[in-house]
Amino acid sequence: MTNLETRSFSLIVGGTQYIAATLAQLAERGVAPADVLALAKRTLTEDVDARAEALRLSIATPGAGQAMEYQETQAQAFAALQASPASVTPAAYPMLAASIGIDIDPSTNAPATDVLGVARAVQKAYAAWLAAGAAIRGARLHGKAAIEAAATPAAAAQAFDAIDWPPLG
Numbered sequence: 001m002t003n004l005e006t007r008s009f010s011l012i013v014g015g016t017q018y019i020a021a022t023l024a025q026l027a028e029r030g031v032a033p034a035d036v037l038a039l040a041k042r043t044l045t046e047d048v049d050a051r052a053e054a055l056r057l058s059i060a061t062p063g064a065g066q067a068m069e070y071q072e073t074q075a076q077a078f079a080a081l082q083a084s085p086a087s088v089t090p091a092a093y094p095m096l097a098a099s100i101g102i103d104i105d106p107s108t109n110a111p112a113t114d115v116l117g118v119a120r121a122v123q124k125a126y127a128a129w130l131a132a133g134a135a136i137r138g139a140r141l142h143g144k145a146a147i148e149a150a151a152t153p154a155a156a157a158q159a160f161d162a163i164d165w166p167p168l169g
Contacts, residue, residue: 002047004040004044009026018031036153037151037152041156044147044156048147056136076094077118077122078119078123081123088115092115093119097115099112099118100113106121140163146159146163147159
């Protein structure tokens with residue numbers, strides 16, 4: 001549920017400074033309806049992006065370095081699964097080798113005993129991430145489009161509240 005009606009904003013419009021004013025107060029003080037609507041839309045689309053990021057972070061570790069690790073590990077897993085089994089060695093796939101004995105090989109439901117087992121585990125995790133990521137992306141983009149199409153702040157808030165976020169966790 002959005003708190004758009006009770007949220008306060010501080011901004012300058014046409015040379016006039018408003019401090020801790022609600023959207024209703026801005027309208028009462030003569031701020032043009034188009035400016036109030038634009039502020040509401042901008043605020044709600046920022047909230048949509050924040051909610052999407054919170055959902056992503058509920059299933060992935062944050063950080064640019066961590067994202068790079070995920071990308072490299074997934075690339076190595078894809079390559080290992082396409083390679084000749086004899087060439088799939090720990091030295092050739094160091095990111096995968098790092099989690100031998102830790103990641104669960106989906107073909108055995110036990111800790112992976114080799115690089116290929118880790119590669120299968122990584123691919124399974126990647127497939128789950130793709131499904132969740134696509135669901136989050138769809139909800140985010142459709143929500144933002146509905147907010148942008150709204151003709152009033154109340155309609156924008158209703159569009160925000162109607163976003164069908166995927167259940168994760």
